[in-house]
Amino acid sequence: MGRFWTLLSNLHSLAGPVVMLLYPLYASVIAIESPEKDDDEQWLAYWILYSLLTLSEMVLQSVLEWIPIWYSVKLLFVAWLVLPQFRGAAFIYERFVREQIKKYGVLTDHHGHHSGSSNGKRKKKFVQFIVPKKGDQEAY
Numbered sequence: 001m002g003r004f005w006t007l008l009s010n011l012h013s014l015a016g017p018v019v020m021l022l023y024p025l026y027a028s029v030i031a032i033e034s035p036e037k038d039d040d041e042q043w044l045a046y047w048i049l050y051s052l053l054t055l056s057e058m059v060l061q062s063v064l065e066w067i068p069i070w071y072s073v074k075l076l077f078v079a080w081l082v083l084p085q086f087r088g089a090a091f092i093y094e095r096f097v098r099e100q101i102k103k104y105g106v107l108t109d110h111h112g113h114h115s116g117s118s119n120g121k122r123k124k125k126f127v128q129f130i131v132p133k134k135g136d137q138e139a140y
Helices: 002-033 038-059 070-082 088-103 120-130
Strands: none
Touching (some): 002 038, 002 070, 038 088, 070 088
16 A cells, blocks of 8 residues: 555656646647647636746745645646646636736737727837837948
8 A cells, every 4th residue: 555655646746747837838839830829828828827826826835835735726726727628727817817907907909009008109119119110220
């Protein structure tokens, strides 16, 4: 029984990096190379949510240490986010994150206007400052 428990705990510690990092990295590369947009959305949403989860864990580390099943719950949650049958990352992003981003005016619409704010002119000037016009480039 002791060897079985050791094997099980080692598989559990190996499953985390595989499910949370290796497979998403592989799938993200495949998504970038494919012409479909749905898979790009899924994996961008995954990395956003994974980053938020990691930051939350860093902040709440002292509390999470007292929850013995936290790693298992996190592993199951991330598996739900990652597995293509569920598309959990896209679901969470569409349902919750996008609404909060729109609410606080972080998103821009397709015409370059900042949603929920009136600083579109400042943003346009900033972009012009970074990207020079064709006539502004000096010959070297």
